[in-house]
Each structure stands twice: as structure tokens, then as C-alpha cells.
Amino acid sequence: MNAALQPAGGADGAPILNLQNVESSYGPIKAIRGVSLQVRRGEVATVLGSNGAGKTTILKTISGIIDPRKGSVQFCGQDITAHDPAAIVRRGLSHVPEGREVFPLLSVRDNLLMGAYTRGDRDAVARDIETVYGYFPILAERKDQDAGLLSGGQQQMLAISRALMAAPTLILLDEPSLGLSPRLTKEIFEIVVRINRERGTTILLVEQNANMALNASDYGYVLENGRIVMEDRCAVLREKDDIKEFYLGMKEDSVRGERRWKKKKTWR
Amino acid sequence: MQFLQLLVSGLSQGCIYGLIALGFVLIYKATETVSFAQGELMMLGAFCGLVLMKLLGMPFWIAVVASIAAMALFGVLLERVVIRPILGQPAFSVVMLTIGIGYVLRGLVTMIPGFGTDTHALPVPYKDEAVQLGPLVLAAEQLAVIAATAVLCVLLYAMFRYTRLGVAMQASSQNQLAAYYMGIPVQRLNGLAWGLAAAVAAVAGLLLAPITFVHANMGFIGLKAFPAAVVGGFGSLPGAIVGGLVIGVIESLSGFYLPEGFKDTAAYIVVLLMLMVKPNGLFGERLVKKV
Amino acid sequence: MRFLFKTSYEQDIRLAKHGGHVLWYALLCLALLAAPWVAPEYWVAQLTFVLIYGIAGLGLMLLAGFTGQFSLGHAAFLGVGAYTQAVLTGMGWPFALVLACSAGLSAAVGVVVGLPALRLKGIYLGIATLAFGFIVEEVFARWESVTGGNSGKAVLPPQIAGHALESTEAFYFLCLGLAVVCTLGIVNLLRAPTGRAFVAIRDSEISAQSMGIHLAYYKTLSFALSAALAGIAGALYAHKMQFISPDQFSILQSIDLLLMIVIGGLGSVHGAFLGAAFLILMPQLIALGKDALPEAIGQAPGLQAVVYGLVLIGFVLFEPMGLYGRWLKIRTWLQLFPFYRKGLFKRQKTFQKSDRLK
Amino acid sequence: MSGDVLLEARNLSVRFGGLLAVNDVSFDVRRGEVFTLIGPNGAGKTTVFNLISRIYTPTSGSIAYAAPHGGLLALTAQPAHRVAGLGIARTFQNIELFEHASVLHNLLIGRHTRRETGLWADLLFTPRARAAEVRAREKAEEIIDFLQLQHYRDTLVAGLPYGVRKVVELARALCTEPQLLLLDEPSSGLNVEETDDMAFWIQDIRDELGITVLMVEHDMSLVSRVSDRVLAMNQGQVLASGTPREVQTHPGVVEAYLGTIDDVSSLRRPNDGSRKQEVRA
Amino acid sequence: QASQGVTKDTITLGSIQDMSGPLAGFGKQVRMGMLLRVDEANEQGGVNGRKLELKVEDSGYDPKRAVLAAQKLVNQDKIFMMVGHIGTAQNLAAMPVQFSKNVINFFPVTAAREMYEPFHKLKYSFAATYYDQIRLEAPKLIKEKNAQKVCTIYQDDEFGLEVMRGGEAALKAMGREYTEKTTFKRGATDFSSQVAKMKAAGCDFVVLGTIIRETIGTIGEARKTGFNPTFLGSSAAYTDLIHKLGGKAMDGLYAAMTVQHPYLDESSQPIRFWANKYKTKFNEDPTVFSVYGYSAIDSFIKAAQKAGPQLSTDSFIKAMDTMVLEPDMFGSPTMTFGPQKRLGNDLSRLSQLQDGRWHVVSDYAKN
Numbered sequence A: 001m002n003a004a005l006q007p008a009g010g011a012d013g014a015p016i017l018n019l020q021n022v023e024s025s026y027g028p029i030k031a032i033r034g035v036s037l038q039v040r041r042g043e044v045a046t047v048l049g050s051n052g053a054g055k056t057t058i059l060k061t062i063s064g065i066i067d068p069r070k071g072s073v074q075f076c077g078q079d080i081t082a083h084d085p086a087a088i089v090r091r092g093l094s095h096v097p098e099g100r101e102v103f104p105l106l107s108v109r110d111n112l113l114m115g116a117y118t119r120g121d122r123d124a125v126a127r128d129i130e131t132v133y134g135y136f137p138i139l140a141e142r143k144d145q146d147a148g149l150l151s152g153g154q155q156q157m158l159a160i161s162r163a164l165m166a167a168p169t170l171i172l173l174d175e176p177s178l179g180l181s182p183r184l185t186k187e188i189f190e191i192v193v194r195i196n197r198e199r200g201t202t203i204l205l206v207e208q209n210a211n212m213a214l215n216a217s218d219y220g221y222v223l224e225n226g227r228i229v230m231e232d233r234c235a236v237l238r239e240k241d242d243i244k245e246f247y248l249g250m251k252e253d254s255v256r257g258e259r260r261w262k263k264k265k266t267w268r
Numbered sequence B: 001m002q003f004l005q006l007l008v009s010g011l012s013q014g015c016i017y018g019l020i021a022l023g024f025v026l027i028y029k030a031t032e033t034v035s036f037a038q039g040e041l042m043m044l045g046a047f048c049g050l051v052l053m054k055l056l057g058m059p060f061w062i063a064v065v066a067s068i069a070a071m072a073l074f075g076v077l078l079e080r081v082v083i084r085p086i087l088g089q090p091a092f093s094v095v096m097l098t099i100g101i102g103y104v105l106r107g108l109v110t111m112i113p114g115f116g117t118d119t120h121a122l123p124v125p126y127k128d129e130a131v132q133l134g135p136l137v138l139a140a141e142q143l144a145v146i147a148a149t150a151v152l153c154v155l156l157y158a159m160f161r162y163t164r165l166g167v168a169m170q171a172s173s174q175n176q177l178a179a180y181y182m183g184i185p186v187q188r189l190n191g192l193a194w195g196l197a198a199a200v201a202a203v204a205g206l207l208l209a210p211i212t213f214v215h216a217n218m219g220f221i222g223l224k225a226f227p228a229a230v231v232g233g234f235g236s237l238p239g240a241i242v243g244g245l246v247i248g249v250i251e252s253l254s255g256f257y258l259p260e261g262f263k264d265t266a267a268y269i270v271v272l273l274m275l276m277v278k279p280n281g282l283f284g285e286r287l288v289k290k291v
Numbered sequence C: 001m002r003f004l005f006k007t008s009y010e011q012d013i014r015l016a017k018h019g020g021h022v023l024w025y026a027l028l029c030l031a032l033l034a035a036p037w038v039a040p041e042y043w044v045a046q047l048t049f050v051l052i053y054g055i056a057g058l059g060l061m062l063l064a065g066f067t068g069q070f071s072l073g074h075a076a077f078l079g080v081g082a083y084t085q086a087v088l089t090g091m092g093w094p095f096a097l098v099l100a101c102s103a104g105l106s107a108a109v110g111v112v113v114g115l116p117a118l119r120l121k122g123i124y125l126g127i128a129t130l131a132f133g134f135i136v137e138e139v140f141a142r143w144e145s146v147t148g149g150n151s152g153k154a155v156l157p158p159q160i161a162g163h164a165l166e167s168t169e170a171f172y173f174l175c176l177g178l179a180v181v182c183t184l185g186i187v188n189l190l191r192a193p194t195g196r197a198f199v200a201i202r203d204s205e206i207s208a209q210s211m212g213i214h215l216a217y218y219k220t221l222s223f224a225l226s227a228a229l230a231g232i233a234g235a236l237y238a239h240k241m242q243f244i245s246p247d248q249f250s251i252l253q254s255i256d257l258l259l260m261i262v263i264g265g266l267g268s269v270h271g272a273f274l275g276a277a278f279l280i281l282m283p284q285l286i287a288l289g290k291d292a293l294p295e296a297i298g299q300a301p302g303l304q305a306v307v308y309g310l311v312l313i314g315f316v317l318f319e320p321m322g323l324y325g326r327w328l329k330i331r332t333w334l335q336l337f338p339f340y341r342k343g344l345f346k347r348q349k350t351f352q353k354s355d356r357l358k
Numbered sequence D: 001m002s003g004d005v006l007l008e009a010r011n012l013s014v015r016f017g018g019l020l021a022v023n024d025v026s027f028d029v030r031r032g033e034v035f036t037l038i039g040p041n042g043a044g045k046t047t048v049f050n051l052i053s054r055i056y057t058p059t060s061g062s063i064a065y066a067a068p069h070g071g072l073l074a075l076t077a078q079p080a081h082r083v084a085g086l087g088i089a090r091t092f093q094n095i096e097l098f099e100h101a102s103v104l105h106n107l108l109i110g111r112h113t114r115r116e117t118g119l120w121a122d123l124l125f126t127p128r129a130r131a132a133e134v135r136a137r138e139k140a141e142e143i144i145d146f147l148q149l150q151h152y153r154d155t156l157v158a159g160l161p162y163g164v165r166k167v168v169e170l171a172r173a174l175c176t177e178p179q180l181l182l183l184d185e186p187s188s189g190l191n192v193e194e195t196d197d198m199a200f201w202i203q204d205i206r207d208e209l210g211i212t213v214l215m216v217e218h219d220m221s222l223v224s225r226v227s228d229r230v231l232a233m234n235q236g237q238v239l240a241s242g243t244p245r246e247v248q249t250h251p252g253v254v255e256a257y258l259g260t261i262d263d264v265s266s267l268r269r270p271n272d273g274s275r276k277q278e279v280r281a
Numbered sequence E: 001q002a003s004q005g006v007t008k009d010t011i012t013l014g015s016i017q018d019m020s021g022p023l024a025g026f027g028k029q030v031r032m033g034m035l036l037r038v039d040e041a042n043e044q045g046g047v048n049g050r051k052l053e054l055k056v057e058d059s060g061y062d063p064k065r066a067v068l069a070a071q072k073l074v075n076q077d078k079i080f081m082m083v084g085h086i087g088t089a090q091n092l093a094a095m096p097v098q099f100s101k102n103v104i105n106f107f108p109v110t111a112a113r114e115m116y117e118p119f120h121k122l123k124y125s126f127a128a129t130y131y132d133q134i135r136l137e138a139p140k141l142i143k144e145k146n147a148q149k150v151c152t153i154y155q156d157d158e159f160g161l162e163v164m165r166g167g168e169a170a171l172k173a174m175g176r177e178y179t180e181k182t183t184f185k186r187g188a189t190d191f192s193s194q195v196a197k198m199k200a201a202g203c204d205f206v207v208l209g210t211i212i213r214e215t216i217g218t219i220g221e222a223r224k225t226g227f228n229p230t231f232l233g234s235s236a237a238y239t240d241l242i243h244k245l246g247g248k249a250m251d252g253l254y255a256a257m258t259v260q261h262p263y264l265d266e267s268s269q270p271i272r273f274w275a276n277k278y279k280t281k282f283n284e285d286p287t288v289f290s291v292y293g294y295s296a297i298d299s300f301i302k303a304a305q306k307a308g309p310q311l312s313t314d315s316f317i318k319a320m321d322t323m324v325l326e327p328d329m330f331g332s333p334t335m336t337f338g339p340q341k342r343l344g345n346d347l348s349r350l351s352q353l354q355d356g357r358w359h360v361v362s363d364y365a366k367n
């Protein structure tokens, strides 16, 4: 990214996560090309982008599931590019993957305990389990059931709770509201914001519900075709016309309405 | 009386199957692959003990401990060198890999000049001792197998059920990706599982040696342990033992009461019948996919 | 890379996708037809074995590679075919009829095995077929009045139109013809709804079912077809060997078959034949290499097993797509020649997910 | 059951162990409408779908269905693989595609119930099989054009982004030429723009293809745009039913399901807008 | 008419051994025994001036691979003769390949009747069959021990069946039959139910259709359960491994045999010398299988010398038509061959395990 796009005042908040020119691909297909982004300690950042833009790929590259072709990833000032995913988690980064990925044949409780695998302190873990049971009472109700038998939304709650169990310094959230009821979607974001405020946990959020994401986050990036095309404070992004139209769905009916005519995005 | 003696023989033979099946189940639970090399690891363990005792002249117990340790190390190395590179590939690849490993191990042992092609007896202190229980006779070798099987089963069961490590192994076998996301060192746990499996195999090999002798093809008994594991339910440790006992007893009884030929196929007939009635074995989990 | 401009749906369906294909397959056919005149008899015999194993491999490929059902007892089907052939030929029946019976009986046995397979998955199915293999082997050994038991059974040469087909060359052409027919059948199947149903079952049973695919029918069908091919291969095998005994159809034979399709390349029709060629050629290569090695290694018993194992391990580790996969890479490399990029075939990290739930 | 009712569920209940996942649910779906199930997570919506597509068998209750060739059918007496042939297609909440096949191939598998040839014709690839194959491809291409999947036709499903997979699943379901389409959360994982497309498609599916749609959905804007009627469930029971407006304003639904949704700005930080923050240790 | 495999100064011989399968131990020993004799012959200038060349292939005790190996040896390596091929099924599978190219199957290492029956001009066998061993030796022992109930346990394959049938024939001649018959599968490790069965039947004489581990397993199980009949095995059980592995419990076992086991400290001087020569050359103790290999080549040399410089398949057969092989140092019986007689001798003798060592306890009987 060129310097002009650097956020104002970016220099003094210490970036906890720093991606420089990262390029990742699946076989011959390049999924992200030269992505640079920073997340500062204690902030909530979000990445917006349409289908297949490469959001998930960015998160996977950060947590070491994909090795980038080029570029570097730094976490807490240390290089973690292409490290073993487990080692990265142990540094305090936890990832809520796209599509839930629970352990289907373990009980809900064991799933949560696995979330806390990197932690040694049993008492603190037990306390945290109670906390997440507080967030999602249904999990407490089903604590001995196999996670694979939960409904889609319940699994999503479990996936989020499991990541919280690691008491991380940075959480990567990939579409946390996927398949959650409107009420729970809102609650999830409240929890995210609360964790960020109360524990100071840094959060990098990928979300299709841009309205929620832009309201809950401090800073946003817009990704198109594997490139970052726009970045700014969320307050600013919320006011941009393109964002309004393509991500927030606020449009004059005359523009699109019943006619299926797609307006070109101006930044392409 | 006759029946009782047959039952006892069947049970002790069943314990042998169970003991080998434990190794299968262990690998299956921790990595969700089926190791066809388990029998060969057992053979290697027995040869290891043999070399330590006969060639290096170690005392029995030290040799036993040393060969279990050596085999554990070997299992870890094996995982590191050949299995880890394909970690994450479909389970079937690993199955083929273990078949390959089995071939290589058997071949390599056979290649040792003047040693590998021969059958050997392992000098154990309890050789030729028998316990008389009223009119029943039980060889000390068989008692050793029964005892070791029970102990190993309890230990492994406790590990998978109650320790964080054991649960994490199961977690990584169910969903490797998620296990990485949780910071579970999947590779290291896999190594550990293979190490454990090799150690269990070594125990089995050493215990079996006085009964079947040590030779390059002794691992083929593993083919009988598969049905044992399946009858019990492949993912279940107590199931492996129960399955082993069921098969041992049925073999023993059918050898006596049924026409010739049934003893040798009893294990396979039982496993087919069992699978028709209970497709997941006696103690296997009922698996439903929720969509 | 070759770009094809498609102008009709026919083009998608056609077997030879472009002129190059036609040329290469024509050349292959010519070479195979000319073989008896140019190759020494010994090699023609080996080629015959390749064809026979290729047919069996095709069957197993259909089952394992395309339907995702693993069979550890496939030698049993081979055996059923071989014994049927031996017995009926011995009774003086004509070859074509006998072959049909062998294939049919094998298929029927395949259906019987396929039935428990309906409820079984993964390792459970593997063990069920393994158990079945052992039982069939025992039947061969015990049913002495028909099979000759463990003493084995001599097999007469095939009788076609009153002639006994005794020469290596004639039998080679017979096998070649059958191999071509079988391959065409399978290839046809795979580009039609039936073949697609198999592939669907391999990938996801639950959604195959919701697409209206009758799991029981197609799984059984796959077993039956696979067994029928194994039966045909077994029949030819019996004639080629001229002597069959139960231990020729043991678990080791089953594992050989499996090994063959893995080395050939799981999920490709070419793979079946490449794997067969490999399986037959391998011992020859070892025998050749043996003399070059120092006596202590070259003459050591067990060398063959070690080499087998190492080759298998090597393939799984470095070329999971088997020989066919390797060939694809070489071809792509040639086609792209100066522009080939190194990372093109770089393997990604992959992550295993439990297939206990499928 | 009156003439325009396509599917009639009566007093459905399902029990899993101690859990009553669906409890005495009745509803009917009329021909040519979009009928939506909503409800909190774990309410039993997907379970209802699974009952209709015969993955589960109800503990009690019945489902009657007007089969395409006339006649009323007790759906619960049909084997699972027959359901697609009866003109009921579905998508899955967690996406169940054939991962190792291309998009086109997935769609062709969707044509299975419409196959015209048997085993022998396939083996010999008779001219009839060839013609049938061409027709199957024509139909698949039609759907590809309809859902604008041309770009992905030959890519393997395994490498597709989440949103595209959702569309492929829809396409595959359409390939069976159903008269009733079950969509489980069609818009989850789609952004606003894509949800928009989905809404148009659903309307077209109903209006142009004449297919009745039964869907589960959490995006209320989509629900109100396309649904004719809505049924709200909670804890396995029917909570409310009626037009989208009626259901959305039902107090029970608001309480259990919608929450007070509009007020998202409460999430914002008090000092939003500044990136300078106290750096916590 | 000239035959393949014979040139001006070489004779190429082929052999197929199990080098990787269940009998790899024996296969290896046969090969070394053969090599020893080949080297001796070549040191002494060969056979009629022709050096011997031995090609050995591995069958892994698998008939299919035996066929492939035979095809290679016959069609590619162009061997003159197949010598000492191990295994019954393997020989049966390979013979058609050889016979189609007029290659003799000479002295295969298996004691099955099919090695000379039905008659074929290219078959020559040296080993008294398992069938004859038991048929001829069992009656004497049964009478000597005054056994009332004769039983058998045998391996459920071609080998075991032959042993069982030999006993059956012997009993039939005595107007009796087996009291109990039990079987086991190759590779079995547990014999408890079989032994229980025989014990329950009150057997006092057991014919063993067993090889090594099964022999030990059966006798061990019997001793453990206090069941002590007379055990008689075939020549397959006549190996030093029985007492090396089975220990004291094996004492008392009888086995039919012909050539003697070459102990390194054997009292007979020629055997001792031979055994030590073998040991020096291969750094392994010789066994009866080494002797089989050695003798097979030795007999070939004798016949080839007799056939004269114009060595061909026909001249070899002609020489064999009047061949008499005198007993060698290992105590094999005199073997005679003729145009229709393709088995050297059907006689054997008995050895018994006493104090952990085989002792010959009877001589070849005339019957």
C-alpha cells in the first residue's frame, strides 16, 4: 500500500499484527496479492470484501494454515511467517475458522477444553468455561452432547466460545455471525466488543454483515480480488458511497431495484 | 471340564489378539488411520529383545525395558521420517504407507545374514512354568499376556478418557485443521501416538515370543487381531480386549466342537456376522452425520 | 497448455478429446498389435500378465478409485473367476460361455459381499472384505471335489471354435481383445450417469442420496461390476498359469492388487494398466539390479520385499497420484516447456478430517 | 387437503434421546409460494427439512405430498433416495457438495433422477445414451447461465469460496427440476449484494420456473422481500405463522428471535473515530 | 540335438527358492548348499570341461511368482535344467513353463508325489515322499509302542494332507483307521483345541503333519496338559530347529528322514569336515536343507558326467535311464532311476530326539 493510504496517527499505536506484502496462492491460483495490513493492540479491525475476495485466505495465512509465497507476517513484533500453526496459537493468537470446524465426536465440554489446550492453569480454565456458559447458556445445557449433533448455529456458538477459551491476545474471527439468529448476531457483536473493552483483546474480524462489522470495529480494510483497495477508520468508511451501496445495501431503489443492473464499483 | 479348559485356552489366546488389537485401536483413535505395520512392529520388538538378550547378554528385565524404549523411539522416528510428510492426506494413503512399512521391516529383518531367516526362542525366566488351577492348566506365558493386556488396556483407556493429551489426540484425529487452530501440536501428538503404538507392539512381541517364537513372519498374527478390533468396535480400547476374547474363545470352541476348517475361519465368520448385526462393533460409537 | 474451443456438447462427451489423443492411442494399439512379432516370447508372456492384471485393476479401480469402497479381499473374486473357468473348461464348455459364467458368478459373489457393505464404511468395510477373502480361500481349500483342494487344479487351454488356444501369441491376442473391451466399457460408464453416481457416492453419501441416487443399488452394482472384471481377469489368469491353488488367491494377492492401483494412480483408468505393468515389471527390474549389487545385499533373502515396500512408500510420499499423476506432470511440463513454473504442482498443506462421518 | 397445497405436515414430532427437537409441528406449503421457516438456533428448522427429505423419520406425525404425477403421497413411507425423484430438492446448511468434482460435474449428478438410460446403455454408450447425455449437458448449462456460474464451470468445488458454493448447491438442486425446493439458509455467508442476487433468483425460481420454495433463513430483510408466508418456531414448537409482517411483529418472535435489532450503533466505541488508543501492556 | 543352456564351456542351471517368504530360511540354505557344490565342481575344472553357472530366482513361496521366475529362467536366461526348486505348489505351477521348452525338473526340494507322478519324461525326484515316509515307518513304530489309538494333526494344505494320507494308508494296511483327525492352518500359533480334541479321544500315537513351529507348539501344548502319546513326524520336522527352539519338552519325538543332520561336532569325520567347510564358507551352520541343495547338484554332476561331452536334454535322460547313485556320506539310500522310474528311492529311516539331539534309531528297511 502506498503511504498516502496510511492511516492518520498509525505510527504511535503499536501494531500487534503486521502483514507486509503477503501473497498466497492455492496451487497456480493466486488468492491474495500483496496484502499489507496492520492491527493495533487493543483495536477491533475488520476486513470487508465480496465472495472469493480472499478474506479467509488472509486469516489462514496469518495463523499459518497456508504458507505465503511472498511477504511476511509479524505478530507482537516477531516474525511468524509460515510457522507451525500450533506454535502461532501458543503465542496468543486464536482463530475462529470459517464453517465452524468443531470436533464432532467430542462432547461440547471437551471441545471447550481443547480450546484451552495451550493454557496450564486449570482453575482459570474452569472459570472461563463458566463465563462462556454465561454467554451461551445452551452450551451449558448440552455440555455432554457430541458437538457434531448440535444445530448449525449452536456449533457456531461453540466455535466462538472455544476460541475465547484460549484467552488470546488476538482473535481472528471469520464470519462469526454465520447462521446465527438476528438476536444472537447482535449478541455476538456485543460480546466481541465487550471482550475487546474488558480484556483488551485485539480482534481481526471478517464479516459479511458489514453493518454490524463497521459499527463494532475501529478500523476497516476493503478487499477486492485479493488486493486491498481501501482502508480507513470505520467512521469514515461508513460514510463512503460505495461502501453504503455495496456493503450496507443502502441504495436508491431507482438505481438497482427490480432491474438487475449492476453498477460498477468506482475503485475497480 | 473339557469345556472349561477350552474356555481358558481360548481366553488366553484371545488376550493375545486383544493385546495386538490395542495397538490398532491406539493408532486409530489418535490418527484415524489403520496401521498394517503393527504386526511388523511387534516382530521388530521381539527381535530387539532377542538381540539384547542373546547377543548383548542383557538380563531379562533390563532387556525388556530397553527394547520397549527402543521401539518407542523407533515409532517416533518412523512417524517423523515417513508419516509426517503426508500428514493431512487421506487416511487411505497412510494405510498404504503402513503396508509399505510392513514390507520393508519384514524384508530388512529377513536380510540380516544368518539371523533374519531363522526362528529363535526368546529366553524368558518363566519359560515352561505352568499354573495349575485345580484341573485347569495355564502356562505362565499366557498369564503374563493376560496381565499385561489388562494393565495396558486400563492405562490407555485412562489416557484417552481423562488426560488432556489423550483428548487432544482424539481431537486431532477428528479434525486436524481445528486442532491446529486450537494450538494442539498435531505433529508431535502423532509422533507420540506412533511411539506409544510401537511400544505397545514391543510389549506384545516380547510377550508373544515364548508362545510363537521369534521369526520374521510372526507379525501375520495381526491379521487375526483386525477382526478382534472390529468386533469390539474399532475406536474402543475395552472393545479391542472384548473382541479379542470373543474371537479367542469362539476359535477355541469351534476347533473342538465344529468340523475341521472352522477354527481357522471362525474369526472371520464372527466378524462378518457381527458387522451385519452391529455395523460398528460391540462398543463402537454410533456415528451419524448431522446435516 | 492446449486450449480447446468447444463448439458442441458432443465434444465434452467424446473419449478422445483432440487429435493428439487419437494419434497416441492409435500408436499404442499398433504397438500392442505388433508386439508378438517384435518382442521375444518371454516378454509377450509378461505383457499378457500385464493385461490380465490390468483388467483386475480396472475392476478394483472402479470400486476403490471411483466409488470409494475399499476391498481387501479382491483376490477372492479373482479366485472365483479362476476356479469357475478351470472347472467349466475342464467340462469341455466353449470359452465364451465359460468366460461369461466366470464373470457372472464372480459378480454374483460380489453382490453378496456388497450387501453388508451397504451399512459399512471405511475400515469396517475393509475388514469385512478381508474376512470374506479368507473365508473364500478356505472354501477353495475345503471344497475338494470341485476345486481339488490344496493340491491345486490344472487348467486346460481355452477352447475357441474347437481349437485349443495354446500358443503364447494367440492367448496374448485374446487377452488384448478382452482388455480393450473391458476398458471401453468402464470408460463409457464413467462418462454416463451410472459412473457419475459412483463418484457421487465416493464424495458424499448423504448428498448423493438427496440427489436421488439409490446408495444400496449403486454400491452393490459397483461391487458386482468390479467383481465381474476380477472374474474375467481370474479366468484369464487361470489359463495363463495353467495351474491354480487356493494360496494364489490369498490376502497377499489382494494387497498386490491394491498396491497396483495405488501405484498406478487411484482414480484414473490409465492407472490400472500402468500399475499392472509396474507390478509385473518390478520383479524383473529387481532381478536385473540384483546382480549389480554386492553379494551380501543382492542375494539376501528379503530384498524383494524391501524394494516393494520402498517403492510403495516412495509413491505415497512423493507421487500420491501414482504413475499416471507423474505422467500428467511430465506432459504438462513438455507442453508448457519454456514457461513451466516451478510452483505449479507444489503440494499444499492439507488437513485430514474424520471420514467416520460421511 | 385443498388443491393448491403441495406439502402438508401434520403434528410432526422428533425425539433424539431426551430432546424433543420438533414438537407437534403442523404447516402446509401451497403450490407456487415461498414459505419460510424462521426461529432461534436449535429451534428445529433443519430437522424439519431432514424430515421432509427423509434423512430422519418422525417419531410421530405425517407428511403428505402431492406428487408430480398426481396423487397424494405419504412422504414418510418413501425411502430417502426416492424423495428427489418425487420432485423435492434441497440444499444443506453446511454445504454438501461433491468436493472432488467440477461444478459442471456436480450439476450433472444433479440430473440423476432424470437419467434416461440404464446400466447396459451406459456401458455400451449407445446413441440413445449419447443423446441423453447431450440433453443433460444442455440443461446443466441452462442452469449455469441462470445462476451466472459460467466462470466456475470447470473448477473443482474444493477450491471455491463459500459464497459460490452456496450458489452451486442451489444450481445442483435446480438441476433435478424439482417442484418443491428446500433451501437451508441460502444467504448465510453472502454479503448484501450477493444476498440481493439470491433474492432475485428465489423470486425467479418461483415466478419463472414455477417452483415452490420452502426455506430456512435468518436474514430478515431477505425473508420479508421474498416470502409469501412465514412460520416461526421455537424449541421445536410453532410460535407464530402468517405474513412476514405479522410474524415479524409477533412479540414472542421479537423476544426469542429478533431481539432489538436496529440499534447497532450501540456497539460503537464512545471515542470512535480515533485510532490512537491507550496501549495496554 | 543341442539344448539351451549348454555352450562350449558353460552349463547354465536354474533354481527357484523362497528367499523372502515363509520358508526363506530353508530356501537360503538350499541355495548355499548348491553353491558349495557348484564352486567345488568349478574348482575341479567343471563338468566335462564346462563350468557350472547357477541362476537363482526368488519365489517368495508364491506360485504366481514361481511361474514368473520360471519364465524368466527358461525363456530369458535359457537354463539347461531346473534344479532343487522348493515347494510343491510352486513346482506344479512352474513345470508347464519348463516342459514346454523341454527343460528338466531335477530333484525338487519337496517330497510330494506329484514330483514324479504322473509320469513325465522331464521329471526326476530324489525324496522319499511324505506319504511313503509315514506309510512305511508308522507301522513299525505303532507295533513297537503297542499303540491302540492312532491320531493325526496336520497342516491344512498339500503337505499336511500327504502326511495324513500316508498314515491312513499304513493304518488301512493294518486294518485300522485314525481315531481322531485334526487340522490347523499354515501359520497357526494356537493348538490348544486340537490337542484337547486328541486328548479327549484318548490317543496314544500321533502322526504329525507339521513343520517346525507347529511341531513344537503341538508337543508343547500336549506336555503342558499332561498328554504324552508317541509323536511321529515326517522329514519336514527333521530339523535341528525343533530341539533348538522347543528345548527339552521335544525329547522323544520321532521323525522320518534320509540324510543325516550335519552337526558341526558330528562323530562321522566326512560329515564333520563338510559341515565345517560349509560353516567357513558361509559363516552359518549347515542344515539338512543345505545337504539337499548340495546333493541335488552333486547328483546332477554325476549324471552329466555320465551323459558325456555331448550334453543335451536327451543325452541326460539317456544317462539317467541307467543311473545308480550310491549312498553318500549323509546316509542317503541307494537311488536308482530308469526310463519309467523317476523317484530315486522311496525308503526312509527314523530318528529320535534324545537329550536335545537327533539320533538315528533305525535303518532303511526293506519292505
Ligand SMILES: Nc1ncnc2c1ncn2[C@@H]1O[C@H](COP(=O)(O)OP(=O)(O)OP(=O)(O)O)[C@@H](O)[C@H]1O
Binding pocket: A026, A027, A029, A030, A031, A049, A050, A051, A052, A053, A054, A055, A056, A057, A058, A098, D158, D159, D160, D161, D162, D163, D164, D189
Ligand atoms: N482450496 C482452494 N483451492 C483452490 N482455490 C481456492 C481454495 N480456497 C480458496 N480458493 C480461491 O481463493 C480465492 C479466495 O478465497 P477465500 O476463501 O479466501 O475468499 P473469501 O473472501 O473468504 O470468500 P467468502 O466470503 O466466500 O468466504 C477464491 O477465488 C477461491 O476460488
Ligand SMILES: Nc1ncnc2c1ncn2[C@@H]1O[C@H](COP(=O)(O)OP(=O)(O)OP(=O)(O)O)[C@@H](O)[C@H]1O
Binding pocket: A149, A150, A151, A152, A153, A154, A179, B288, B290, D016, D019, D021, D039, D040, D041, D042, D043, D044, D045, D046, D047, D048, D093
Ligand atoms: N441427530 C441428532 N441427534 C441429536 N440431536 C439432534 C440431532 N439433530 C438435531 N439435534 C438437535 O435438535 C435441535 C434442533 O436442531 P436443528 O438443526 O433442527 O436446529 P435449527 O433450527 O436448524 O438451528 P440453526 O438455525 O442453528 O441451524 C438442536 O438442539 C440439535 O442439537
Ligand SMILES: [Mg+2]
Binding pocket: A055, A056, A057, A098, D161, D162
Ligand atoms: Mg471466507
Ligand SMILES: [Mg+2]
Binding pocket: A151, A152, A153, D045, D046, D047, D093
Ligand atoms: Mg439449521
